[in-house]
Amino acid sequence: MPSTARIVALDVLDVRFPTSEHLDGSDAMNPEPDYSAAYVRLCTDAGDGHEGHALAFTTGRGNDVQANAIAALAPYVVGRTVTDICDDLGGFARTLVHDPQLRWLGPEKGAMHMATGAVVNAAWDLAAKRAGLPVWRFLGEMSPEELVAQVDFRWLSDALTPEEAVDILRRAEPGRRDRIDLLLAGGYPAYTTSPGWLGYTDEKLARLAREAVTDGFSQIKLKVGASVEDDVRRMTAAREAVGAGVRIAVDANQRWDVQQAIDWMRELAPYDPYWIEEPTSPDDILGHATIRRALRPIKVATGEHVANRVVFKQLLQAGAVDIVQIDSTRVGGINENIAILLLAAKFGVPVCPHAGGVGLCEMVQHLAMFDYVAVSGTMHNRVIEYVDHLHEHFIDPVRIRHGRYVAPTLPGLSAQMHPASLEEYAYPTGPVWASRV
């Protein structure tokens, strides 16, 4: 490839799925989501057929705002050489995150930061495709020093220095090759949220929970938080369905105030919930710490709405969480997620990624597998969320075998959708929406 090849286009598509029609994805804060993707595609003139694809996930309304925020980054990308970006993804991410004018819209949070994450992830997809590797292996081939160069340490040094990060990565270096082989042979453990949506009947919940166990999952998750009576009844049904040996996590999707979370969870405690996820505001570090102290040994988990590495840093410093739930499209892309994986390793807290939505399983599996290969070096007490929705729209969909993610082998980030899906679900002009809007 000529080194003068350039990014010639950053295309953004508004793609939405009418998931609200079946209450898939319904929870205490998101009663009727239409799972959506603000989809980004980087095109080059390299002539090698490679494009960079990624997306920011939203739940419907506002997907146009998200798409517009991504489009605003085009001047920072179009016209740059492919090697300029792909050979220094850390520098590329920093130019987007620290633009002195755009950062006012955050800083490093909300729609603008998610837009940065989508563009950064598309660049990683392109870089990994050029290298002929799935992203988890592309990352797993980097030296500790190369990985640390991906990370923006601004605001982290009171918890993690570059030197400490190199040490963490060096300690995990010896077993990398074995762990890659283990992943290729046996995959990475998953848990399933598919039985537990709030809009499902008890019967459907129990049936799906039993099926999950049959399918090999050793953990399921229920949405809670709308009615404590309903939650007790649903938790009872779920526990009866799966027996004592299967972990049941519960997820309140931020519904509660601090004391309310404690009181509510005490009602559910007899049914042995494994973790309580998003008990309150994702910004409430001190609140999570209080909840965790009160509810021990029930674990506290959060992260899918945690805006950036600075909030994760404090959740760890304050002893506020037992589980760090990274998300592939909330923060500023893979670079910031590497920082969060390193922070979690430093504090010895397991990372169990959030997924579901559109393409979140596809993307985040790469981060969990990279964590196993090169950061934490272990799968102990680690699981990736799995939801069985919308995978058919992806060229390289996740595959689950015996309750585990099969390690992807195609080059890239697995976020690329079929052209037909992009067309059919385009909002509001695609055929699926033309008849509805």
Place this chain on the structure above:
Amino acid sequence: MPSTARIVALDVLDVRFPTSEHLDGSDAMNPEPDYSAAYVRLCTDAGDGHEGHALAFTTGRGNDVQANAIAALAPYVVGRTVTDICDDLGGFARTLVHDPQLRWLGPEKGAMHMATGAVVNAAWDLAAKRAGLPVWRFLGEMSPEELVAQVDFRWLSDALTPEEAVDILRRAEPGRRDRIDLLLAGGYPAYTTSPGWLGYTDEKLARLAREAVTDGFSQIKLKVGASVEDDVRRMTAAREAVGAGVRIAVDANQRWDVQQAIDWMRELAPYDPYWIEEPTSPDDILGHATIRRALRPIKVATGEHVANRVVFKQLLQAGAVDIVQIDSTRVGGINENIAILLLAAKFGVPVCPHAGGVGLCEMVQHLAMFDYVAVSGTMHNRVIEYVDHLHEHFIDPVRIRHGRYVAPTLPGLSAQMHPASLEEYAYPTGPVWASRV
């Protein structure tokens, strides 16, 4: 006015001022801002001539993203009756903040939350104009119960309950009328940042600092954080210019890591800085607490980039700040700022609003004066920031007399700009930009 009058339009304008050409507003994180407004106008068919005007402030690039986020709220506003909105501004704000799909883009942070704030503030402007009162007096006429109904207590109850909020407001009720008279007679204390921009020469800094003292200001502020040697030199020049009796605050605009903030400020301590503002990430509650403990008696201030009431709650719970700096366009509008004023009152921490930019002085003065009238009941150790830029574009510009804000008397929020300014600085088509872009 017929009670069937409706909101018939929500117009959004992208207005930018080329302030970067003179380095007005330059600081360690914002070297060349073009102060900008994503401007919103609510029009009704009431036939009474009243419109609701407000804006979200940005620093240039990204103002289009902000404007687009505001436009996405039009379906939540257009078609509703004027009384439906103006008679229940608390309910109106909650419908925008808690939309189950839009909230995914935050929740309650970044571009989407600022958009909510702009629209909510425009509704307050409309409501106050209909009542024939400036917003600070419109608020000051409300009963404690009416004020508490404006507040969204979600995620606050571990620090402040509605009952406590009513108590705070009841305690301040007796003196309201006297305090209104005192404000009308003598205004509210200001401090000025105009001398201290990072792009100014030492000579300009010293000259402007002396002028500030002559003009009656008893506090000025310097931008710091780019070079410790420069800061020591500039601080020396400023202290020499103003003497020992004038407070000099310094502002690092988030430039430092935690330990760096402590080390840097120890170099400046001999020159008696009054407060250090934004020493580090606005999300870093624990970091601010560490810095405050290390630097006592230098005060720690932050707030202009604090995303929402939940982060302010924790800054107060953690004893992380001596000064709460509310901003009129960062959070979800006047309703959320009422919550923050109540939290600050509960914890006994003074509120010294952030201002400057475009229209921030005009809007935030109403909140500080309302705080004095009905919440804290005191001006002790409280000052509103003042920057002498861009006021000429406003129909009801702030007026400073002897270093104090003159209490505004025209109805509304004072955010309405002259039609000619909106036209001239429209981006990118207005005459000011057509010759530049």
